[in-house]
Amino acid sequence: MEVLHEGKGQLVGWHDPDENREYVLHNKSRALKDKTMTASEAVTKFIKDGDFIASGGFGHIRVSMNIIYEIIRQRKRNLIMAGKTAVHDLDLLVGNGCVDRVEVAYSFGHEVRGLSPASRRMVESGRCKVIAEISNSGYQWRFLAGMMGLPFIPSRNLLGTDTGAYSSCKVVTDPFSGKPINLIPAAYPDVAFIHVHRCDIYGNCQIDGIMVEDFELARCARKLIITTEEIIDNEIMRREPWRNVIPFYVVDAVVEQPYASHPCEMHGKYFFDEEHIAEWLALSKTDEGVQQYSDKYIFGVKDFDEYLEICGGLKKIGFLQKREAMRVPLVTPWRK
Amino acid sequence: MANNQNARYNMREFLAFTGSNLLEDGKSVFVGTGLPMIAGMLAQKTHAPNLLIIFEAGGVGPILPELPISVGQALTCYRGIAATSMHDVMSSCQAGFIDYGFLGGAQVDMYGNINTTCIGDHDHPKARLPGSGGANDIASFAHKTILIVGGQSKRTFVNKVDFLTTPGYLSGPGAREKAGLPSGTGPFRMITQLAVYGFDEKTKGMKLISLHPGVSIEEVRDNSSFDIIIPDKYTVSTEPSDRDLEILRKDIDPTGMLIGK
Numbered sequence: 001m002e003v004l005h006e007g008k009g010q011l012v013g014w015h016d017p018d019e020n021r022e023y024v025l026h027n028k029s030r031a032l033k034d035k036t037m038t039a040s041e042a043v044t045k046f047i048k049d050g051d052f053i054a055s056g057g058f059g060h061i062r063v064s065m066n067i068i069y070e071i072i073r074q075r076k077r078n079l080i081m082a083g084k085t086a087v088h089d090l091d092l093l094v095g096n097g098c099v100d101r102v103e104v105a106y107s108f109g110h111e112v113r114g115l116s117p118a119s120r121r122m123v124e125s126g127r128c129k130v131i132a133e134i135s136n137s138g139y140q141w142r143f144l145a146g147m148m149g150l151p152f153i154p155s156r157n158l159l160g161t162d163t164g165a166y167s168s169c170k171v172v173t174d175p176f177s178g179k180p181i182n183l184i185p186a187a188y189p190d191v192a193f194i195h196v197h198r199c200d201i202y203g204n205c206q207i208d209g210i211m212v213e214d215f216e217l218a219r220c221a222r223k224l225i226i227t228t229e230e231i232i233d234n235e236i237m238r239r240e241p242w243r244n245v246i247p248f249y250v251v252d253a254v255v256e257q258p259y260a261s262h263p264c265e266m267h268g269k270y271f272f273d274e275e276h277i278a279e280w281l282a283l284s285k286t287d288e289g290v291q292q293y294s295d296k297y298i299f300g301v302k303d304f305d306e307y308l309e310i311c312g313g314l315k316k317i318g319f320l321q322k323r324e325a326m327r328v329p330l331v332t333p334w335r336k
Numbered sequence: 337m338a339n340n341q342n343a344r345y346n347m348r349e350f351l352a353f354t355g356s357n358l359l360e361d362g363k364s365v366f367v368g369t370g371l372p373m374i375a376g377m378l379a380q381k382t383h384a385p386n387l388l389i390i391f392e393a394g395g396v397g398p399i400l401p402e403l404p405i406s407v408g409q410a411l412t413c414y415r416g417i418a419a420t421s422m423h424d425v426m427s428s429c430q431a432g433f434i435d436y437g438f439l440g441g442a443q444v445d446m447y448g449n450i451n452t453t454c455i456g457d458h459d460h461p462k463a464r465l466p467g468s469g470g471a472n473d474i475a476s477f478a479h480k481t482i483l484i485v486g487g488q489s490k491r492t493f494v495n496k497v498d499f500l501t502t503p504g505y506l507s508g509p510g511a512r513e514k515a516g517l518p519s520g521t522g523p524f525r526m527i528t529q530l531a532v533y534g535f536d537e538k539t540k541g542m543k544l545i546s547l548h549p550g551v552s553i554e555e556v557r558d559n560s561s562f563d564i565i566i567p568d569k570y571t572v573s574t575e576p577s578d579r580d581l582e583i584l585r586k587d588i589d590p591t592g593m594l595i596g597k
Contacts (some may be wrong), residue, residue, distance in 0.1 A: 058393050058408030083467070085393065085408060085422075104453075109466030111369045111406050112594060123464040130464070133453065133501075135472040136392055137426035144423060156430055157476045160515030161449075162500040163468050166458060171516070180516030209410050210394035211421040267410040324410070326402060332593040 001172040004180055009132025011168035012080055012103055013052045013142075013187040017149050020188055023222060028249060034201045035254045036231070039304060042253040043070040046223045047191050052080040053099075054143075054187075054221065056194030056214045059087025060110070060264040060272060062207070064193040064227040066257045066304040072096045073298055080131070082189060083107030084139040084213060087116075088264055088277065094119035094128050095290045096298075103132040103168075105139040110281065113334045118284035133166040134158070138184055140213045145186035146220025152183040192221035195261050196246070197269070199226055200234040203251025204244050209267030211245060218246040225253045227260045229269065257304055259317060271323035276311060278334040345576055347529045348595040349584050350548065351486055352378055353576035354527050355438065358482055363435035364388040366425075366474050369407055370594055371484050372438035377403065377588050382580065390434065392470040394420040403589050407470075426470070429477040432518075437478030439471050441485050443497045446541045446562040448483060448504025448523030450475070451497035458499060471502040476517055480524035488528035493560035505540035530556055532573055533564065541565055546573040 015023070037045075047053065057063045068089055071079075076098050081090055083104040090107050093099040095118030107130075108119045122128035134142070135157055145153035158164035159171065159182055174181040194214050199205040203226055207214065218224055226246070231254070237244055259266075263273035263280075283289035301307045308317070322328045345353075348371065355375030359365055361384035367376045377400050380387045388397050395412025396419070404411045413419035428434065441450035442465055452471060456462035475481050485492055504523045506512055513519055522540070526533040532546045543565035544556060549572055556564060576584075589595045 058406065061393075061406060061408045061410070085469075087406075104467040106466050106469035108464055113405070115466070120464050124461060126460070130458075133467060135468040136470040137422060137430075137473040138468075140422040140426060156516065156518060157473045159476065159503070159517050160500075160506045160512065161472060161503050162458075163453070163472050163502070174516075180514075182516070210408065210413055210419045212393045212408060213422050215421055216423060265406075265409060272405065330402065330405075330591055330593075332405075332591050335591070335593050335596075 001175055003170055003172050005171040007132070007165055007167040007169045009103070009166050009168040011185055012131065013189050014185045015188050017151055020149065027222070030249045032202050032248065035203055035251060036201050037253055037255060039066045039070045039227070039255050039257065042225045042255050043067060043074055046225060046252060047071060047076055049076055050078045051190040052082070054082040054084065054189040054192040054217055055086070055089040056192060056212070056217055057264070058085045058212045059089055062195050062266055063089050063261050063264040064195040064225065065262060065264060066227055066255065066260040067193040067225060068092055069298045069304065069307065071098055072294060082139060082187070085136060087111060091116040091119045091284070094122050095284055096294055097127070100127065101129050101131045103134060104130050105134045105136045113277065113281060117281065118290055132168050133163045135163060138167065138169070140216065141184045142187035143213055143216035143220050145184060146188045147216045150186055152185050155182045155184050158182050187220060189221045191223045191225065192217050193225040193227065194218060194246070195227045195266070197228070198230050198232045199228045199254060200232060200237050201254060202234060202248035203246070203254050204234065204237045204248045205246035206243050207245050215245060218250050221250070223252045224250055225255065226251050227255045227257050229258050229260070229266065231256045259308055260304065262308065262311065265324070269324060270317060270320035273311065273316065273320060274331060275333055281334055345581055346595070348486065349576060349581060351484055351527055351529065352584060352595060353580050354532060354573060355482060355484055356382065357574065358525055359384055359387055359436060362386050364390055364433060365436040365438055366390050366392065366429060366434050366478060367407070367438050368440065368470065368474070370440060371486070372440065373404060374584070374588055374594055375438065378580065378583060381583050381587060390425055392425060393422055394425055396420060396425065403594065426473055429473065432479070434478045435480060437474035437481040439474060439481060439483055439502065441483060441502070443492055443494050444483065444485055444526070445494055445497050445504070446564070447506060447508060448526060448535060448542065449497055449500050449506065450483065450502040450504065451499045453499040453501045455498055468501050475502045475504070477521065479521060481522065482524055483526045485526065485528050488530050488559045490559060490561045493562060495561050505535065509538065509540050530559060536565055543567060544570050546571040548573045549575060
C-alpha cells in the first residue's frame, strides 16, 4: 500500500504482533490463581518508572482512584499516560509530577467544570510534554488493534487534520476502494488499571452500565490491575456468564476496595463528590496548592480507607449514594 | 445581543433553543458536553420526543431526567435502549447511523474547521486546550455537523486556526473527499450569539442564514476576521417561547450550571 502521509507524533506502546504473542504466551497465565492483593502491593509489583499507563473508565467515572493515589504516594516518575478520556485521573498524576508525557485525545479538561489548572500549567511550563495527538475513537481503536493482536487497524477519522498530522498514524491508499484511509497503530499499554463493580478472586469481572473503552483495554494491556467494589464467588460469575465482561486470563491483580472511584462517579452506587473535586480545582491553581492537597489526601494518609474517613466517611458516602439515585438535588460548587 | 433580549432570556438559553430547533424527531444525534446536551434534551422534551440521543462513551437512547455533568456519566444510559462502548457508538457513526453531530469550538475559520487543541505553537503553546476528544470523529462521520460558538468575535472567528483539530471543509470544495473523509459529510450549521450560519453550496464558505433579533449585519461583520457571505435573502432567528424557557430553567438546568447567567 502506498503510504501517503505519516503523522509526526511519537509512537508509544506499539509492539510487533509476534513479539506480543510471545509476551502473552509467557506472561498471561491461563491458570486459575488467587490474585487478590493490596493497592500498595499491586503498584509496587506492576508499575515501574517510565511505564506507559492507561486508566479505565472515563476520566472521572469508574476510575481506580486508589491506584492513582498509590502511584503518587510511591512517587513513581516519568510515566507516559494515555490521555484517552482523561479528566481527574490524569490531572492528579500530571499535577503531582508522576506523568510527564501524554498522548492526547482529551486531557487537561474537567468537561463542564472547566479546564484543569494543574495539568495545563505543567504543559504550558514545559514540565509535561504532549508527545502525540489523537481523537477519542482513535485511542479506542488503538486498543482494539491491540486486543485483536494486530499491528494496526484502519479508520476514516483524523484525515486532513493537524490532529492526524501530530498523531502516530499513517495514511495509505486503501487497495479495495482506492481512497485514502487512516491506519491507527495498535497500543499494548505496559499497565492498565480498571475499576469494576464486582469480580472473583481470579479476576472475572462484571461492570454495570457503559464499558467505555474497557472491553478492549483489558485485552491489550500487558499488565492489568483490577480494582473492585466487591469480591464475589466464582460460582456466581458462572451462573450468567454473559454478564462477565473481562475474563480472568487477562488480569494480573485484584484489589478489593469499596468506593475506590471516589471522588469520581460509580454507576448506580455513588455520584461525583463535587465538593471534593471543587477543592482540588481551587487548590491546584498553584504548585503550592497541589502540594497542600496531596499532603492532606495522599501523603498524609496511610491508605485509601483512611482517605475516605477524612473525606467525610459514611456520612459523605451516604449523601453520594442518594445523589446517584437522584434523591437529593445536584450541587455544583465549582461554578463561579 | 441587543438589550431587548435580556428581559426574557439570556444568550446561552437562546443558543440552546436555536440548537434544539435544528434537531428533527426520529433522528439520531451525537452530543458533546455543555450546550449540545441541553439542546438535545430540550428537543426531546418539545418537538422531538423520539430523538435518539447518543453519547460517545456508550450511552444509547437515554430519556434524560436531569442534565449530565459528563458525557460518560451513568445518566447517559438512563432508560436507554443500550449501554455499550465507545467502539460500538463510534463504529455506528463511521458506518453512517448518526444524523447530527453537535460540537463546540474555541477557534473556527470560514470553512468550519475547529481548533480545541492549542493557542500558539503546538510544542510550546501559549494555551493548551483539551484536544479533539470525540470532536474529530464526530465531524468526520456525522451526516450533518452542527457547531456552536457562544462568543463570536475576531479572536474566535479567525482567518486560520492555530491548530486544525476537527475537520470542517478543510481548504474548500472537494478537500474532504480528497483527504478520504466520507462523502457528503461536513458542517451543516454554525450557531453563535449573533446569528445562524450555513455553508455555501459551491464555495463551502460560511454564509448567513438568520440574524438573531436585534442584531445588525455590521455586528456580524465586525465580529469576524474573515468575510462571512451575506446573501440577499436572510431571516430573523426564532425566539424561544415561555414554555421553552420554563423547560430549560426548571427541568433541564435548575442549578443554572450551564445556562445560568
